[in-house]
Amino acid sequence: MTREPRGVIATEAEAPLAAAPGRSLWQDAFARLRHNRAAMASAIVLIVIVVAAIVVPWISPYNYYTPQWALLDLPPTLRGWHIFGTDDLGRDLLVRVMWGCRISLMIGAVASVVSVGIGVFWGAVAGYVGGVVDSLMMRVVDILYSVPFIPFVIVLIVMFGRNLFLIFVAIGAVSWLDIARIVRGQTLSLRNKEFVEAARASGVRGPQIVWRHLIPNLVGIVVIYATLTAPAVILFEAFLSFLGLGVQAPMTSLGVLVSDGAGELQSFPYLLIIPAVFLAAIVYCLNFLGDGLRDALDPKDR
Amino acid sequence: MAPATLLEARQLTVEFTTRGRVVHAVTEVDLDLAQGEVLAIVGESGSGKSQMLLSMLGLTAPNSRVKGSVRFDGQELLGAPEKRLNQIRARKIGYVFQDPMTSLNPYLSIGLQLAEPLRIHKKLGKAAAAAQAVEMLRAVHISEPEQRMRQYPHQLSGGMRQRVAIAMALVCGPEILIADEPTTALDVTVQAQVLSLLREARERLGTAVILVTHDLGVIAELADRVNVMYAGRIVEKGTVEDIFYRRRHPYTEALENSIPDLSDSRATPLVAIEGNPPDLSAVPAGCAFHPRCPYRLAMCDQAVPPLEAVDENHSKACFYQGELGRGAKAGG
Numbered sequence A: 001m002t003r004e005p006r007g008v009i010a011t012e013a014e015a016p017l018a019a020a021p022g023r024s025l026w027q028d029a030f031a032r033l034r035h036n037r038a039a040m041a042s043a044i045v046l047i048v049i050v051v052a053a054i055v056v057p058w059i060s061p062y063n064y065y066t067p068q069w070a071l072l073d074l075p076p077t078l079r080g081w082h083i084f085g086t087d088d089l090g091r092d093l094l095v096r097v098m099w100g101c102r103i104s105l106m107i108g109a110v111a112s113v114v115s116v117g118i119g120v121f122w123g124a125v126a127g128y129v130g131g132v133v134d135s136l137m138m139r140v141v142d143i144l145y146s147v148p149f150i151p152f153v154i155v156l157i158v159m160f161g162r163n164l165f166l167i168f169v170a171i172g173a174v175s176w177l178d179i180a181r182i183v184r185g186q187t188l189s190l191r192n193k194e195f196v197e198a199a200r201a202s203g204v205r206g207p208q209i210v211w212r213h214l215i216p217n218l219v220g221i222v223v224i225y226a227t228l229t230a231p232a233v234i235l236f237e238a239f240l241s242f243l244g245l246g247v248q249a250p251m252t253s254l255g256v257l258v259s260d261g262a263g264e265l266q267s268f269p270y271l272l273i274i275p276a277v278f279l280a281a282i283v284y285c286l287n288f289l290g291d292g293l294r295d296a297l298d299p300k301d302r
Numbered sequence B: 001m002a003p004a005t006l007l008e009a010r011q012l013t014v015e016f017t018t019r020g021r022v023v024h025a026v027t028e029v030d031l032d033l034a035q036g037e038v039l040a041i042v043g044e045s046g047s048g049k050s051q052m053l054l055s056m057l058g059l060t061a062p063n064s065r066v067k068g069s070v071r072f073d074g075q076e077l078l079g080a081p082e083k084r085l086n087q088i089r090a091r092k093i094g095y096v097f098q099d100p101m102t103s104l105n106p107y108l109s110i111g112l113q114l115a116e117p118l119r120i121h122k123k124l125g126k127a128a129a130a131a132q133a134v135e136m137l138r139a140v141h142i143s144e145p146e147q148r149m150r151q152y153p154h155q156l157s158g159g160m161r162q163r164v165a166i167a168m169a170l171v172c173g174p175e176i177l178i179a180d181e182p183t184t185a186l187d188v189t190v191q192a193q194v195l196s197l198l199r200e201a202r203e204r205l206g207t208a209v210i211l212v213t214h215d216l217g218v219i220a221e222l223a224d225r226v227n228v229m230y231a232g233r234i235v236e237k238g239t240v241e242d243i244f245y246r247r248r249h250p251y252t253e254a255l256e257n258s259i260p261d262l263s264d265s266r267a268t269p270l271v272a273i274e275g276n277p278p279d280l281s282a283v284p285a286g287c288a289f290h291p292r293c294p295y296r297l298a299m300c301d302q303a304v305p306p307l308e309a310v311d312e313n314h315s316k317a318c319f320y321q322g323e324l325g326r327g328a329k330a331g332g
Helices: A017-019 A025-033 A037-059 A094-127 A131-146 A150-159 A164-191 A192-202 A206-242 A252-261 A270-297 B049-056 B082-088 B110-121 B126-139 B145-149 B157-171 B186-204 B216-222 B240-245 B250-257
Strands: B005-016 B021-034 B036-043 B064-072 B093-096 B176-180 B209-214 B225-230 B232-239 B308-310 B315-316
Touching: A025 A270, A025 B232, A037 A094, A037 A270, A094 A131, A094 A270, A131 A164, A150 A164, A164 A206, A192 A206, A192 B093, A206 A252, A206 A270, A252 A270, B005 B049, B005 B209, B021 B049, B021 B064, B021 B209, B021 B216, B021 B232, B036 B110, B036 B186, B036 B216, B049 B064, B049 B110, B049 B176, B049 B209, B082 B176, B082 B232, B110 B157, B126 B145, B126 B157, B126 B176, B157 B176, B157 B186, B157 B209, B186 B209, B186 B216, B209 B216, B209 B232, B216 B240, B225 B240, B225 B250, B232 B250
Parallel strands: B036 B209, B036 B225, B093 B176, B176 B209
Antiparallel strands: B005 B021, B005 B064, B225 B232, B232 B315, B308 B315
């Protein structure tokens, strides 16, 4: 993919060609995002964490579950390359934190993708089509809203047994409801804008109007909401795990590590501080990236 | 030589049901548009002009009921499936909306929006559509069209946006251009540009134009024929000369008397038409204009006057057969 640098005006000869493919919203947005230092820095930090979370448990001589009784509560040290130290069972904290990042990032990613995907589709269709369809679709949302979440998770676990996938499903199934409502509201107000009517008058079919005209106008609010959802879901997973409904020991997540570490704050503060720093870094970077994305996607805000 | 009729509406009626009340937006309108002509539709706000045109393309709101017949090139449009209508929209009939501030999508670049109809209707690839879009921008006198293609609506002025909107409506080479008050939201100086663009479309591309306006100046400048609408009905139709010099309907006269005379240096008060345009959910019985009409006859609240021919191209819907001229209080 070639893209000329910003501000360079095409020369006469190649002008028609250079102007030819009107750049899509996403291409334009990405070009703008690249000039946002904070967002790019956040993206880099996130990529580093993701890569580390994938690679470190793989190449490390330690695993997340085998206790080492001789090395309980070792502070960070170069001895045996326990650079983050070990926990109260002598397990390498570096590996455990990386596993925690894996789980938390996965939950955050899956929940965001599910909630944005279903939520935007559901809300945009309900809002655009309107009438009976709208009523039916929104009643479904209302019903799901009214299901109390903790009993819902307990029932799921009783029925299907504990597994990680189930937690993804449970969180995903609930978190799209808010987005669907927000998107529907926005769509309702966009639907009567003249440009939608203009699109209809130029023969654009319904699905394409939703996809090409409505959804880009919703992107700002959706991105903000998604970046709020991801951290919330990561923290929510920690809460579920604390109740014993989330990931099960010896598997861990950042939320579990933080709550375990909090118990030993006075004697072994690094057990809290290290996972907390990772959790904070992830949440922080997601927020920055989301903010940058929102700015980049708004053509008026260059 | 009488040019072929392109668009023909018969007994077109549009009604809306809102909260149990029926709003008669358009009632039994007959309308003909010949190839390459400019037909103006005049009337006060809320006289049903826009709804009449939207209904022809099946664009009215879901709570509307459209009756009658609209034929384009012999094909019936009312009740046609969405798929058929989509083949007519933009490709055969282009539509320009009133407010260029809202009729362009703020999140898509000009280029993408201009290319969209081409890609849908002519199945052109990205590059070919973009090349044609650039040509179209050039045709509507947008400077540096290549650069404009990647700009967004907010980076253009109101006049430019309306020209882009016209370009969008013309980009597929339609046979009819419907312009719904294209100059109302614009500055006076910019209005002239937009109007000359419409005239060019007609002269260079042979596009027939339906121009909705309440600006009689615009009509004098551009139109061949004029339909005057009041409360959802056409009350007078004729050539521009008929309407300006041989008008036969009291409402047409009242409209014209309400144009301020700027050449008169004395401070003359503005002449308004007495009363208000009727609520379309409670149109007066008989002629809808009778409560405001200075020529009112006894029968006017009894029956709806039919549209009757005055001469070959000129017809009016009024029982009063005498000379007009009484309504011009301040002017005469």
